[in-house]
Amino acid sequence: MDYPVWNVPYLGGSMVIAVVAIIHVFIAHFAIGAGIVNALTETFALRRNEPVLRQFLRDHSRLLIILAFIGGAVTGVGIWFSISLVSPDATGLLIHLFLWAWAIEWIFFLVELAAAYIYYYTWDRLSPAAHCLVGWIYVLAALFTLVFINGIVTFMLSPGTSLDSSVRPMQFDFWAGLFNPTYWPSLLLRTISSLAIVALIIMVLVNASRRYSPQQRDLVVRHAGKFLLPLILMIPAAGWFFAASPEESVFYIKGGAIAMTLLFAFSLAASTLIGFFSYLAILIRKRSVNLETALLLLFIALIATGSSEFVREGMRKPYLIWDHMYSNGLLKSQVASLQKPGKKFDTSILRSTRWSIRPQDAGEVPFTDEDFLTYNPAALEKVKDTVRGRWIYDAQCLRCHCIDGYNGIRPLVYQWTPKMLVNALRELDKVKAFMPPFVGNQRDREDLAAFMHALNDPDKKTSPSCLGSGCHTLDTAQPVRPDTETSPDQPNQPEETEDQP
Amino acid sequence: MNPVPIPDYSSFFLPAWPWLLMALSTFTFWLHLLMVGVILGCTIFLCVRRLRYKTPTDLDRQLDSRILKTMPVSVSLAITLGIAPLLFIQVLYGHYFYTANIFIAWFWMASLAFLLLGFVAVYLAKLTWHQRWGVLFILLVPLMFVSIVYIFTNNAVLAIQPEHWLEFQRGLRHLHVHDAENYILLPRISIxxxxxxxxxxxxxxxxxxxxxxxxxxxxxxxxxxxxxxxxxxxxxxxxxxxxxxxxxxxxxxxxxxxxxxxxxxxxxxxxxxxxxxxxxxxxxxxxxxxVLLVAGLLVIGFMVYLVLKTRPSAPPSAAAEPVLAPVSTPSLPEHRDSNPS
Known part of the structure; x- marks a missing residue:
């Protein structure tokens, strides 16, 4: 929370991560699945003397290079860039905990890269057996990249080891963190998903090319259909995953958040149905799949993969790292020390989130660089409450909530009174289980409430774009009304907070 | 002047000794820069050659073709080798590095677009080299990669000069036009x-x-x-x-x-x-x-050895092709119609 904030109007930083990450997940799964399918297929083609299959691999191995090492490399770096901009605290923590896991993954990626290029360029040069060997080296390298990255990704949901940041420096068990409770089911799910995506891409490619006769096409389709079969295991694998997940996180899947329940159900049903389709239609009844059907199945599979990634990310709420760091970068262990009584500017949360203060927003009120650098409570007091509220919003809310657009705060607080807002902020994590607690003193709550209330006040000419970009002051906004000045000890008023739209 | 607030890092630890991480950072960054140098050198060399010769000889074509053939591998290697120093720099100086990133966030993200464009331009240059406008793509490659270098240099310079952070905090990161000249002035480093x-x-x-x-x-x-x-x-x-x-x-x-x-x-x-x-x-x-670093390099070496020990065979002959059917097959429409899927 003590980093500057990156404001992405309308889309939001978290959505930038999501877009880059989803594309990367598709490509990375393809790269891993393609390695396994290529090596198995080439070995099979050599042993069973099926030149068509080998020729098919040869025709399309360029796709592996282009997708995996242009798209994959760029989006992979893109994830790193975007997470460090949106959540530098979490990125920094993960880098320190798992430096060697990432470094080892890098070695495997280097081997994977070398193997892929050699595989692609040496169809005519290497003997079939040697070429096949290079394919298997690629498989091992690609699988081991997944082995390590999967550990870091699943650690965020089920750390598997206590992270006590109150002890300085933090104590950490590397292996327990890497091979955490959701590690193995996640590895299984991702491997199944990788194989399915590749199998469907093969069906699209073989149908899209006019190079193959119908018999040859059927042969390739039936061969690819075998790699869809593991999808039948999606339900037990997902069950295993959820059984290993923290109990509270599964609450959302079981109906706690209906959007997540539906996405999860769709993802699971679509994957399983594609698996059964493959078994019954392609393998048992020996039917083929035409281009349109292959494309449809591929898009369904990609949407299912995207949905399951969304669900996996959503399950972690309100945490970025389960039970340790909230989605806005706040450490769970910091909450008690950052909650302050009273209304003094000296104890404002802005002291801890200094880079959310933008002196230029103070407008005509003098707020100098020195006031910023020394944290001058007297200067802060002169700043409009809505401006201070905006700074607090930037520090604690902006990473997940735009003003307008994705997860927009304006519609979320429509028709809320300042009193309702202050009360909701006092018990935010209890009012909404997927929200982190608000940290700060009573003044901070009132300032944030004033800012949020001003967003929907028709009397105040606050344009969405200006509020969204954080460029200008909210000179027209009024201070929060006196009736919000409640004691910090005053209990929450559920009858008011339940009025939320 | 009062010190600028630096994000807190006190709860973190280093998972290795600083000297080791610095050595690895320097070594991997060196490898990365070598590959970046190869890309820039090759593309600038190709541009100059292409602009100089009027009628390329066979030797010119062969040389250009061999250089172009290595370009996609070089770019992939440069990106992959760049990951390791990025990792070590984050673990050593993350609290400075991330802050600087955020201040130039849009430029930082734009470097991804430049990377993608540069990569695509390499492939397009390879495909269109012998056409009149093929040179345009190869010109794009150094342009994109130099832009990335410029952004990264700005980041590195800004990260070690927190005294300039407040200027960025005052609005530059929101891309106000009147502040743009401040950005252009960077890197303003005089040792x-x-x-x-x-x-x-x-x-x-x-x-x-x-x-x-x-x-x-x-x-x-x-x-x-x-x-x-x-x-x-x-x-x-x-x-x-x-x-x-x-x-x-x-x-x-x-x-x-x-x-x-x-x-x-x-x-x-x-x-x-x-x-x-x-x-x-x-x-x-x-x-x-x-251990894996050594083993990985040995495996790469082994694969390269496999390639080098076999001589390149002639390009696939027509005899190899009959495996596949002719381009259009009479039975194709019927087969598709009969498909129940």
Whole structure:
């Protein structure tokens, strides 16, 4: 929370991560699945003397290079860039905990890269057996990249080891963190998903090319259909995953958040149905799949993969790292020390989130660089409450909530009174289980409430774009009304907070 | 001036000793820069050649084709080799690095677009090289990669100068046009005299390495001129390649030293990686990394050996093709119609 904030109007930083990450997940799964399918297929083609299959691999191995090492490399770096901009605290923590896991993954990626290029360029040069060997080296390298990255990704949901940041420096068990409770089911799910995506891409490619006769096409389709079969295991694998997940996180899947329940159900049903389709239609009844059907199945599979990634990310709420760091970068262990009584500017949360203060927003009120650098409570007091509220919003809310657009705060607080807002902020994590607690003193709550209330006040000419970009002051906004000045000890008023739209 | 607030890093630990991480950072960054140098050198070389010759000879075509063939691999390698130094820099100086990133966030993200464009331009240049406008794509490649270098340099310079952060906080990151000139002025780094004296005093390994690197640069002028004048003597060519390659190590060490000196200033928070980081080495993962690094390089070497020990065969002959059906098959429509899917 003590980093500057990156404001992405309308889309939001978290959505930038999501877009880059989803594309990367598709490509990375393809790269891993393609390695396994290529090596198995080439070995099979050599042993069973099926030149068509080998020729098919040869025709399309360029796709592996282009997708995996242009798209994959760029989006992979893109994830790193975007997470460090949106959540530098979490990125920094993960880098320190798992430096060697990432470094080892890098070695495997280097081997994977070398193997892929050699595989692609040496169809005519290497003997079939040697070429096949290079394919298997690629498989091992690609699988081991997944082995390590999967550990870091699943650690965020089920750390598997206590992270006590109150002890300085933090104590950490590397292996327990890497091979955490959701590690193995996640590895299984991702491997199944990788194989399915590749199998469907093969069906699209073989149908899209006019190079193959119908018999040859059927042969390739039936061969690819075998790699869809593991999808039948999606339900037990997902069950295993959820059984290993923290109990509270599964609450959302079981109906706690209906959007997540539906996405999860769709993802699971679509994957399983594609698996059964493959078994019954392609393998048992020996039917083929035409281009349109292959494309449809591929898009369904990609949407299912995207949905399951969304669900996996959503399950972690309100945490970025389960039970340790909230989605806005706040450490769970910091909450008690950052909650302050009273209304003094000296104890404002802005002291801890200094880079959310933008002196230029103070407008005509003098707020100098020195006031910023020394944290001058007297200067802060002169700043409009809505401006201070905006700074607090930037520090604690902006990473997940735009003003307008994705997860927009304006519609979320429509028709809320300042009193309702202050009360909701006092018990935010209890009012909404997927929200982190608000940290700060009573003044901070009132300032944030004033800012949020001003967003929907028709009397105040606050344009969405200006509020969204954080460029200008909210000179027209009024201070929060006196009736919000409640004691910090005053209990929450559920009858008011339940009025939320 | 009061020190700028530096994000808190006190709850983190270093999973290895700082000297090791700095060595790995320098070594992997060196590898990365070599590949970036290869890309820039090759593309600029191709551009100049293409603009100079009017009617390419067969030799010209062969040389261009061989260089172009290596380009996609070089770009992939440059990106992959860039990941490791990025990792080590984050673990050593993350709290400075991330803050600088956020201040130039849109430029930082734009570097991804430049990377993608550069990569695509490499492939398009390869495909269209012999067409009249093929040169346009190869011109795009150095342009994109130099833009990335420019953004990364800005980031590195901004990260070690927290005294400039407040200027960015005041609005530049929102891309206000009237502040744009401030950005263009960066990197505004003029090395203070005391730091330069420290570096040139031979009191640190970095200082010694830097002096050797400067010597290499001077020697390189001599070897390069000799290489041009006596092209039949390959030793000059080899020397003028190796001198900058190894000289770069000294420059990178000097860069590390300067970074340390800059961050040690009071205005930058007086950060010292040896004093301020708590080290909790993760011994077993570290050993596995070292073993796998060696094993990985051996495997890559083995694959390259497999390729080199076999001579390239003739391009696939027509005899190999009959495996597949002709381009259009009469039975194709019927087959598709009969498909129940």
């Amino acid at each position: 203070p005299a005391d730091m330069l004296r420290h570096l040139a005093s031979f009191s640190t390994p970095a200082g010694v390495a830097w002096m050797i690197a400067l010597l290499f640069v001077v020697l390189n002028l001599f070897t390069a001129v000799n290489g041009i004048l006596k092209p039949q003597e390959t030793k000059w060519l080899v020397l003028s390649t190796l001198l900058p390659v190894f000289g770069m190590i000294g420059m990178l060490m000097a860069r590390q030293q300067l970074r340390s000196d800059y961050l040690a200033r009071e205005v930058a928070g007086g950060f010292d990686i040896y004093r301020d980081w708590t080290v909790q080495p993760q011994i077993l993962p570290m050993i596995i990394f070292a």
